[in-house]
Amino acid sequence: MDPTRRLLDALARDDWDAVRLALHPYLRWQPASGPVLRGRNAVLAMLRDRDRDPPGPPAACELRDGQIYRWTESS
Numbered sequence: 001m002d003p004t005r006r007l008l009d010a011l012a013r014d015d016w017d018a019v020r021l022a023l024h025p026y027l028r029w030q031p032a033s034g035p036v037l038r039g040r041n042a043v044l045a046m047l048r049d050r051d052r053d054p055p056g057p058p059a060a061c062e063l064r065d066g067q068i069y070r071w072t073e074s075s
Contacts, residue, residue, distance in 0.1 A: 003022060003061070003063055003066070003067070003068055004013050004057060004058055004061050004068070004071075006017060006018070006022055007022040007023070007068060008054075008055070008056075008057070009019050010022060011047065011055070012054070014044070016048075019044065019047065020040065020044060021067075022037070022067060022068055023040045023043060023044070023067060023068050024040065024065065024067035024068060024069040025039070025040050026038075026039065026040075026069070027039060027040050027043050027067075027068060027069060027071070028069070028070045028071075029042075029043045029046070029070075029071045029073075030071065030072040030073060030075045031046075031073050032073040032074065033075075037054075053074055055071075056073075057074065058071050058072055058073060058074065058075055059072045059073065059074040059075070060072040
């Protein structure tokens with residue numbers, strides 16, 4: 001399965017262990033609006049925020065060591 005689809009499926013199931021494993025520790029996440037988030041822990045905190053809609057498929061994604069290293073949200 002595609003790593004981006006795996007991440008989105010894990011988020012839909014609230015499987016936070018699988019979400020954590022899908023994300024590289026030095027992740028760079030570019031939201032559609034707002035500042036870039038750096039680091040897996042910062043991104044996990046953002047993803048757990050229930051006031052925010054879950055992300056859709058990315059505009060761009062880069063992998064490193066089989067994990068998501070860069071994610072650019074679609075606008």
